Amino acid sequence: MSQDVVIIGAGAAGLMCALSAAARGRQVLLLDHANKAGKKILMSGGGRCNFTNLYVEPSNFLSHNPHFCKSALARFTQWDFIALVAKHGVPYHEKKLGQLFCDNKASDILEMLLSECQEAGVRLLLDTRIEQIDAAASGGYQLQTSAGAFTCQSLVIATGGLSIPTLGATGFGYQVAKQFGHSLLPTRAGLVPFTITEPQLKALCGELSGTSVEDCVVSCNGQSFKENILFTHRGLSGPAILQISSFWQAGDALHIDLLPHLDLPQWLAEQQAERPNSELKTLLAELFTKKMAGLLCEQWFVSKPLKQYIPSELAEIAEQLGNWTLVPAGTEGYRTAEVTLGGIDTREVSSKTMESQKAPGLYFIGEVLDVSGHLGGFNFQWAWASAYAAAQFV
Incomplete structure (x- = not known):
């Protein structure tokens, strides 16, 4: 089945990219191996989801390529995400140091993202294993999955890092990057006891x-x-x-x-x-x-x-x-880490579009890249901003 865009990973970045690309009129298929979308969103911030921070600056992010995050963060800011939250009437408060949390529960943010996806016509398939990915001879990508075969012009990897494997984290995104010639920087647990x-x-x-x-x-x-x-x-x-x-x-x-x-x-x-x-x-x-x-x-x-x-x-x-x-x-390692440091070397990815410089039509967003935020809503803001950046070009 042919799609404009296939996104692998229905977490914060994947959902944001799906709704933003579909809002541009792209036909979007969102796949995840888990039985539920946004599991990390649900447990974040003690179940209240620290969804962004009032004081986002590039200096709040760690990367071997510190300038990489600037473009995306400037084009989709914390105020843009706050406007989406306000549109859905999700009540929130500042806890301290600019950290914004839901008044009620994290599922308010997940439901907001899912509702935007549904409204924009995103097709979401859960419990779906990716068995093989190949570059198509005519351009784009072919995927073999447990739900059948798909082809797409643009393929987005939004599978996150290695932190909290009990919620389904795997090294899948790193494997795809290596398959298409990307360099990986050493990974380790960050924001961890x-x-x-x-x-x-x-x-x-x-x-x-x-x-x-x-x-x-x-x-x-x-x-x-x-x-x-x-x-x-x-x-x-x-x-x-x-x-x-x-x-x-x-x-x-x-x-x-x-x-x-x-x-x-x-x-x-x-x-x-x-x-x-x-x-x-x-x-x-x-x-x-x-x-x-x-x-x-x-x-x-x-x-x-x-x-x-x-x-x-x-x-x-x-x-x-x-x-x-x-x-x-x-x-304590990845078992309790909130984020994975290191990952896909951003010097091989466009900071404007998140597109691979090794494989046209392949995009990487969110935690799978070598960009990690401080504690306090910054990692979510990177997910939203990198996803939005890619969504304008897929």
């Missing part, structure tokens, strides 16, 4: 599992993020940790300022002068939970009345709280 195996540290994290510390500054390799951190039974998570994970490499140390809002040496000296008989753990319990204050004093410091500390001991306490240095054992 850290694991800690060093016994004393692991015990501390385990004891504090579920405890969150607000507005810490986490730094690594010249990058810093100020956000919450969360202790887990396996290590560290929370927004600041997820953000820095994309810049971390095995063996790198993390530097965590647990109290960036305080000038710790000065503050400790003031507390010693004003409350000489207060114990250190009492003081720390005003800044952290009582349990965390107690555990820090057990593991890091000797808790005694403030008047008994000499200046060098106070300096050590300030250094430990303001520059906690640790080397994670690793990350």
Whole structure:
């Protein structure tokens, strides 16, 4: 069966490309091997879908080719997607730092995209395996699938990366890219929690599992993020940790300022002068939970009345709280990663059209490309923008 456009992958990018291309009058077939479209959309943002960010800039994206994302992001902005959300009357709110979430549930965004696809005449086939793809002698592509054979002028790969395989993520898009001569950059898990195996540290994290510390500054390799951190039974998570994970490499140390809002040496000296008989753990319990204050004093410091500390001991306490240095054992990997770093080398793809420079009529959009956003709605905005860019040319 002949189509103008076949899109493989009915996630955020695939759905957006399908509805945008069909709105131009193209005959669009959207295929997915899963039994349901948009599974990642449904679980994103804790089930509320952080669908974009008010403050999208190219600097919010990681790529070996940092200029690549600029064109698409400029041509379909966060305001364009917000207008679509408003058109469908989906209620939303800014949580913090420009992050926009659904008031109700993520399915509002998925239903909006599916309804736009339906209205534009997109044909959606789920539970469909792709068995073979070949370039057609006369141009375009031939596909053998579990739902039959299809030919198309334009083929769009929107299959995402390797993150969260339980939702159906596979390396399929990378295989197609390699088949048609594309280079792949090494992939690894991004926006992912850290694991800690060093016994004393692991015990501390385990004891504090579920405890969150607000507005810490986490730094690594010249990058810093100020956000919450969360202790887990396996290590560290929370927004600041997820953000820095994309810049971390095995063996790198993390530097965590647990109290960036305080000038710790000065503050400790003031507390010693004003409350000489207060114990250190009492003081720390005003800044952290009582349990965390107690555990820090057990593991890091000797808790005694403030008047008994000499200046060098106070300096050590300030250094430990303001520059906690640790080397994670690793990350939780693709199992829980929100994004895949690396992927198809964008130097072989048009930044204007998302078309392959190796195979005419073949397009790549979304996470399968070597473009990854920070936490906070940026990866969805890349999905929308890259999909829209391709949809104007397929």
